[in-house]
Structures are given as structure tokens and as C-alpha cells.
Amino acid sequence: MFPEANKGYSYEDCKATADWLLAQTDVRPTVGIVCGSGLGGLADMLKDQVAFNYKDIPNFPQSTVHGHAGRLVFGTLKGRPCVCMQGRFHLYEEQFAVKSITLPMRIFKLLGVETVMLTNAAGGLNQDFKVGDIMIIKDHLNMPGFAGNNPLSGPNDERFGVRFPCMSDAYDRELQQLAMDVGQELGYGDFLREGVYCVLGGPSFETIAECRMLHKLGADAVGMSTVHEVIIARHCGMRVFALSLITNQAVMDYDSEEKANHEEVLQTGRQRAQQLERLVSTMVTRIEHNNNYA
Ligand SMILES: O=P(O)(O)O[C@@H]1C[C@H](O)[C@@H](CO)O1
Numbered sequence: 001m002f003p004e005a006n007k008g009y010s011y012e013d014c015k016a017t018a019d020w021l022l023a024q025t026d027v028r029p030t031v032g033i034v035c036g037s038g039l040g041g042l043a044d045m046l047k048d049q050v051a052f053n054y055k056d057i058p059n060f061p062q063s064t065v066h067g068h069a070g071r072l073v074f075g076t077l078k079g080r081p082c083v084c085m086q087g088r089f090h091l092y093e094e095q096f097a098v099k100s101i102t103l104p105m106r107i108f109k110l111l112g113v114e115t116v117m118l119t120n121a122a123g124g125l126n127q128d129f130k131v132g133d134i135m136i137i138k139d140h141l142n143m144p145g146f147a148g149n150n151p152l153s154g155p156n157d158e159r160f161g162v163r164f165p166c167m168s169d170a171y172d173r174e175l176q177q178l179a180m181d182v183g184q185e186l187g188y189g190d191f192l193r194e195g196v197y198c199v200l201g202g203p204s205f206e207t208i209a210e211c212r213m214l215h216k217l218g219a220d221a222v223g224m225s226t227v228h229e230v231i232i233a234r235h236c237g238m239r240v241f242a243l244s245l246i247t248n249q250a251v252m253d254y255d256s257e258e259k260a261n262h263e264e265v266l267q268t269g270r271q272r273a274q275q276l277e278r279l280v281s282t283m284v285t286r287i288e289h290n291n292n293y294a
């Protein structure tokens with residue numbers, strides 16, 4: 001799984017992995033995509049694919065979660081060179097693994113990626129949200145970070161970024177606007193939202209009291225990923241866009257019979273996959289064609 005859980009990968013380790021990958025493919029990606037639970041179909045949109053199983057990539061962690069295939073796919077999306085993680089890593093897969101799960105972001109950077117686009121499956125806390133809504137993430141709450149579990153803890157290597165990176169601009173505002181514009185054009189206005197994503201450690205889903213608390217704290221959706229990757233991506237200067245597919249309603253009411261479960265998460269992913277893929281791929285085209293976004 002994670003051979004040396006939370007081993008701090010050095011700049012040289014990351015560079016060795018990036019150089020190994022660059023030696024196997026001519027694709028020079030400027031966009032990096034991370035697929036959330038059940039959303040790996042995005043990788044299948046890439047043309048002229050060169051794909052690697054995670055187990056064959058030096059230093060790379062292994063996917064252990066159903067719905068995360070465990071392949072790194074290089075290719076072009078509407079002509080734009082991309083690299084796509086078909087399967088991501090979560091904090092709950094191995095204790096104390098916050099550094100291992102974010103390692104791919106540093107490899108993206110060393111591959112030449114400028115823009116990272118992350119997707120995830122999340123539970124809806126905002127009472128106006130419905131299952132199947134796509135939430136453009138405008139900000140986050142890093143709950144594990146409050147307890148000191150931050151991927152940047154430990155010695156800082158200035159070759160990646162500064163000791164104290166700013167996070168008030170974590171989610172690129174132009175890319176959020178682009179997503180809104182593209183979503184409207186595609187006729188997705190009825191299920192396109194924006195909001196605050198809260199990460200928890202998982203793997204247990206939340207209690208009713210926890211959901212109520214998170215909602216009061218300002219979270220619109222709750223999940224188990226993305227934020228750690230965003231912190232590392234921003235630390236090394238990549239632009240970030242992220243979205244949540246609301247796969248289930250967080251249970252907020254003691255009278256409710258609803259129970260969160262991973263099958264429902266994957267099922268909702270399957271139902272919205274096509275629209276989500278279209279939204280992201282159209283955005284990628286626009287990033288290429290509009291220098292303001294490049
Ligand atoms: O990778 P994401 O954040 O999409 O995965 C979510 C969180 C858990 O891993 C899983 C729960 O169903 O889906």
C-alpha cells in the first residue's frame with residue numbers, strides 16, 4: 001500500500017519519479033487531473049494514451065479503494081497535453097499518510113503541470129443542494145489540519161515553495177468563473193452550485209451531530225480528500241480548480257432513515273459522469289484557448 005507511510009519524499013525522489021515518467025512518454029502535460037470516487041471515466045477521454053499502473057511507477061503509492069482504478073494516464077484532451085490520476089489516495093488508507101497521498105502533486109509540478117483540476121464525491125450539507133449537483137469549490141475547511149495533520153508539516157524544501165504558503169487564494173477565481181460560464185453554456189445551470197468543501201479523515205461517514213456542526217461552521221459539502229492535494233499544489237505554485245459531485249445528502253435529521261454508503265456514492269458518479277466529463281474537458285479546451293487562464 002504505502003511502503004513507508006508518511007515518509008517525507010525528498011525533492012530528488014520526486015524528480016526521479018518525474019524523470020522516469022518523462023522518459024517513457026512524449027506527452028508534456030500542462031494540465032493535471034485527479035479523478036474522485038467513481039469519476040475515473042475522465043481519464044478514458046484522453047486520446048493517444050500512455051498509461052501506467054501505479055504499482056509500476058517508482059515511489060508511487062497504490063490505490064486501495066473501489067472506484068479508484070490506480071492508473072496514471074498521459075494523453076491529450078481536445079489537443080491539450082494532460083496527465084490524469086485515475087484513482088487517488090486518501091488519508092484513511094494508511095495511518096499518518098498525509099505526505100504519501102499528496103506526493104503525486106509534486107510529481108505533477110515536476111512534469112510541467114501548471115493547472116490542476118480535482119474532482120471528488122461528497123455529501124451535501126447545504127440544504128439547497130440535491131444529489132447529483134456539481135459544486136464548484138470556492139474554499140475549504142481542513143479539519144485534519146486543525147489537529148496538525150497538514151501535508152506541509154515537517155522540514156520545508158524551498159525548491160517546492162515557501163514555509164508559510166497563503167491559502168486564501170487556493171481556488172483560482174478565474175477558473176471558478178470559467179466553470180460557471182461553461183456549465184451555463186452546456187445547460188447545467190440547474191445542477192451547478194458553488195460552495196465550501198470540508199475534509200475529514202474518514203473512512204467512517206459522519207454522525208448526525210457532526211453534519212449539523214459542519215453545516216453551522218460554513219461547510220456546504222463534506223468529503224475525505226482533495227484539500228491535502230490542493231495545499232501541496234498551491235505550495236508549489238500550480239493553479240487549482242476543484243469540484244465536488246454531491247453523491248448523497250448528509251444525514252442531518254434523527255427521523256431520517258437515510259444511511260450514507262459507498263455504493264450510492266459510486267452510483268451517483270455513474271449517473272452524472274458524462275456531464276462532469278463534458279464540463280471538465282470543455283474547461284480544458286478554454287484554458288488552452290484563452291491566455292488569461294493559461
Ligand atoms: O476520492 P473521493 O473524495 O471522491 O472519495 C470519496 C470519499 C471516500 O473515499 C469515498 C466515500 O464513498 O468517496
Ligand SMILES: Nc1nc2[nH]cnc2c(=O)[nH]1
Nearest residue numbers: 121122123222223224260
Ligand atoms: N465524509 C464524507 N465523504 C463522502 N464522500 C461521498 N459522500 C460522502 C459523505 O457523505 N461524507
